[in-house]
Amino acid sequence: MSRILIVDDEESILKSLQRVLRLASCTYGNKTFALEVQAFSSPQEALAATHREDFDLFMSDYRMPGMDGVEFLKAAKAIQPDAARLILSGYADLNALMRAVNEVGIDRFIGKPWNDYELMSAIGQALAHRELLLENRQLANLVRLEMGDTTAEKLEAERLEKIEPGITEVNWGPDGSVVLDPEFLDKS
Template sequence: MTHILLLDDEANILTALRRLLRDEGWQVDTFTDAESAIDALQSTAYSVIVSDYKMPVMDGVTFLQFARQRQPDAIRLMLSGHGDRQSMINAINRAEIYRFLSKPWEEYEIQAAIRSAVDLYQVTLENRQLLDQVKRQNDLLRQREEELLRLEHDNPGITRVRRDQDGSIVINDVL
């Protein structure tokens, strides 16, 4: 199940976003304060985290920085009515966000951005799994090689035993 976290101090923003994401089949969790969103980060692994920029108590950049520490794999997006340069710079440099979305938004912008964030998350995850698999298989290979080397060291020639078609050991008497 793909989990999405949305944080904005304005509840109506959250319901409007939830409506846009209704048909995607994702589990969408919405929060109006950063504290409860942080609590949710302890218990649920999110694919995508979207936060408002300007909020009371904790701003969006601080929240996303925190989210990045907690769930570094989750893709972070920022949604803001503040199009000023400094807030964008902070969001990119400090929270390392994937997209900066502005209010008001177009339906397709939100859907496309979150969809591609979900894709990115899945590709990253898949990549990591494949990498793990390659590593595991490499380890296995190395172990086998080492075992062969050890056997050869203890019993020279043992790794070069030849068998014929019936599986019988061919002993070469020419030494």
């Protein structure tokens, strides 16, 4: 199941996107993606959700009050760098598109109003591309392991760090003990 987060300040657009994603088939090549969608009308609420849950794809409107789509996708990328990113816009602003590509590395720019088939195709293509990148990373890690450039322990530490940032850091006390909460460390 591929998890998608959508953010758009217009409720009617959100409802329409949710309906399309619920009813249409998302296929790319011979791969069909089952979709689970969460929609937000506030980029700040959507960003908070990225801290709590993992998503495979972020889709954002470009023009929103408080935070534009590029800013949102840039912040979401910092939290979940492996998620695919799409931007929606009713404005054909070439500068905005170039900024989105250069700053965020979006997978696709989709114009409003969209064609349902093209939207589903773009989502399927972005999800397939994401899977390919993750698979390539995994294969590269296996090659690095075989070549002796890394160890299984380092790879496992990297995997754990992605799941729980900071988990591989240890705070040692002056007496050699492990300090779980540095606030309570006696500073005298």
